Amino acid sequence: MNNKQLASALPETDRTRHRRLREQGSLDRAQLDAILETGFICHFGVVIDGIPMVVPTVYGNDGRYLYFHGSVASRSLVASPKAAVCVTVTHVDGLVLARSVFEHGVNYRSAMIYGVPRLVTDAEEKLAGLRCLTEHATPGQWDYARQPNRKELAATALLALSLEEASVKIRTGGPDDGDGPDAALGIWAGVLPLTATWGEPDADPLLPDGIEPPHHILARSNTRAG
Amino acid sequence: MNNKQLASALPETDRTRHRRLREQGSLDRAQLDAILETGFICHFGVVIDGIPMVVPTVYGNDGRYLYFHGSVASRSLVASPKAAVCVTVTHVDGLVLARSVFEHGVNYRSAMIYGVPRLVTDAEEKLAGLRCLTEHATPGQWDYARQPNRKELAATALLALSLEEASVKIRTGGPDDGDGPDAALGIWAGVLPLTATWGEPDADPLLPDGIEPPHHILARSNTRAG
Numbered sequence: 001m002n003n004k005q006l007a008s009a010l011p012e013t014d015r016t017r018h019r020r021l022r023e024q025g026s027l028d029r030a031q032l033d034a035i036l037e038t039g040f041i042c043h044f045g046v047v048i049d050g051i052p053m054v055v056p057t058v059y060g061n062d063g064r065y066l067y068f069h070g071s072v073a074s075r076s077l078v079a080s081p082k083a084a085v086c087v088t089v090t091h092v093d094g095l096v097l098a099r100s101v102f103e104h105g106v107n108y109r110s111a112m113i114y115g116v117p118r119l120v121t122d123a124e125e126k127l128a129g130l131r132c133l134t135e136h137a138t139p140g141q142w143d144y145a146r147q148p149n150r151k152e153l154a155a156t157a158l159l160a161l162s163l164e165e166a167s168v169k170i171r172t173g174g175p176d177d178g179d180g181p182d183a184a185l186g187i188w189a190g191v192l193p194l195t196a197t198w199g200e201p202d203a204d205p206l207l208p209d210g211i212e213p214p215h216h217i218l219a220r221s222n223t224r225a226g
Numbered sequence: 227m228n229n230k231q232l233a234s235a236l237p238e239t240d241r242t243r244h245r246r247l248r249e250q251g252s253l254d255r256a257q258l259d260a261i262l263e264t265g266f267i268c269h270f271g272v273v274i275d276g277i278p279m280v281v282p283t284v285y286g287n288d289g290r291y292l293y294f295h296g297s298v299a300s301r302s303l304v305a306s307p308k309a310a311v312c313v314t315v316t317h318v319d320g321l322v323l324a325r326s327v328f329e330h331g332v333n334y335r336s337a338m339i340y341g342v343p344r345l346v347t348d349a350e351e352k353l354a355g356l357r358c359l360t361e362h363a364t365p366g367q368w369d370y371a372r373q374p375n376r377k378e379l380a381a382t383a384l385l386a387l388s389l390e391e392a393s394v395k396i397r398t399g400g401p402d403d404g405d406g407p408d409a410a411l412g413i414w415a416g417v418l419p420l421t422a423t424w425g426e427p428d429a430d431p432l433l434p435d436g437i438e439p440p441h442h443i444l445a446r447s448n449t450r451a452g
Contacts, residue, residue: 050310086279092422100378138321188438190429195423202418214414
C-alpha cells in the first residue's frame with residue numbers, strides 16, 4: 001500500500017493531517033494483526049440504498065481474510081457482496097485528560113479494512129471460514145461444541161474480506177499540553193485507563209448438574225479481553 | 227406492543243424495522259437512552275465518494291441530539307452535513323457459548339441512529355454542544371479544565387444528529403439450545419461475561435508534584451464503564 005492509499009484510508013480527526021499521520025496513522029502489518037487478533041467484534045459498514053448502515057458483528061481473521069457470517073436473509077450481508085464495505089475494529093484504552101478541554105482525547109487502537117467482500121460458496125472454504133470465525137471469537141469451541149450440520153450450513157452466509165487495503169490508527173500516552181502554556185494552570189492531567197476483562201463462566205440454568213466448563217473457557221476468565 | 231409501550235416508543239421506519247431476530251429488536255426510548263448514556267465512543271458511518279467509512283469517535287448526548295466534534299478539516303465531518311449517516315453505539319456484555327456452534331452468539335446492547343447531521347454554527351449552541359460532549363465522555367472536566375478559547379472553537383467543527391430515527395438491539399441471557407436435542411450432548415453451555423472497568427488515574431509524567439487528581443476522576447476508578 002502506498003502513501004496515496006494511506007491518505008485515502010485514514011479518517012481525519014483533530015490536529016493537522018501531517019501531525020496525525022506521524023503520530024497516529026500506521027500501515028504496520030504487525031499492528032494491524034495485533035488489533036484484529038485482540039478483538040472479535042467489528043463495526044461493519046455497508047451502503048444500502050445510498051444510506052450507510054453500521055452493524056456490530058463478530059469476525060474471524062486468518063491473516064489473509066476477515067470472515068463474517070449471518071443469516072442468508074440478512075440485509076447487510078446480502079447487500080455487501082455487491083458493494084464496498086468498511087470494517088472497523090476498535091479497542092478503547094482510556095480517556096486522555098488534558099489541562100485544556102481542547103486537548104482531551106481517547107487512547108485507542110483501531111483498524112479499518114476497506115474492500116468488496118466475497119460470498120464464500122465453496123463448501124470446504126466455507127467450513128474453514130466458519131471454523132476460523134468461531135475459533136477467533138471463542139477459541140476451543142469448534143472442536144468442543146457440536147459443529148454445524150448441513151441444514152445449519154445452508155442457512156448461514158459467509159463473507160470473506162481481503163486484508164489488502166487496511167489502515168491502523170493508534171493513540172497512546174498522556175495528553176499533549178504538558179509542555180505548553182497550560183502546564184502552568186495547576187490542573188491535574190493524565191490518563192484514566194479502561195480495561196475489558198473476561199469474567200467467570202456463568203452456566204446456563206438449564207445445564208444439568210455435573211457438567212463443568214472446559215479448560216479453554218475457564219482459562220480465559222479474569223484475563224484481559226481488549 | 228401495547229399503547230403504553232407505544233407512548234415511549236421510537237418511530238418505526240423502513241430502516242429501523244427489525245426484520246430478523248425480532249426478539250432482539252426494540253424501539254423503546256428508555257433502552258436507547260440507557261445505551262447512549264453508558265457509552266462515549268460510537269462508530270460513525272458516512273458515505274464518501276460512494277464508499278462507506280466507519281470512524282470511531284467520541285459523542286455527546288443531550289436527549290435530543292447526539293454531538294460529534296472534529297477538526298474543521300475533517301473529511302468525515304465535512305462530508306456528513308450533506309449526507310446521511312448511521313451512528314452505532316455498542317456495548318459487548320459476553321460470549322454466548324451454546325451446545326452447538328450454530329447457536330453461539332454475543333450478548334450486547336447496541337443502538338443505531340440514522341439521519342442527516344446538522345453543522346452547528348450558532349456560537350451559543352456550539353459551546354453548549356461541546357460542553358455536552360465533554361461532560362458526556364468525561365463528567366466534571368468542562369468546569370475543571372481550561373475551556374476552549376476563540377481560536378480553538380474556530381478550529382472545531384460540531385455536528386448535531388437528531389435522535390428521532392433510532393433503533394436498539396439487545397441480546398441477554400444464556401444460549402437458546404438448552405431445551406432442544408443438543409441439550410443431551412453433555413456439553414457445557416453458558417455465558418462468558420465481558421466487563422469494561424475504569425482503572426486508576428495515571429498522571430502525566432510532566433505533571434509537577436503536588437497536583438492530585440480531582441474527585442470526579444478518582445470517583446470513576448474501579449467502576450464499570452460499559
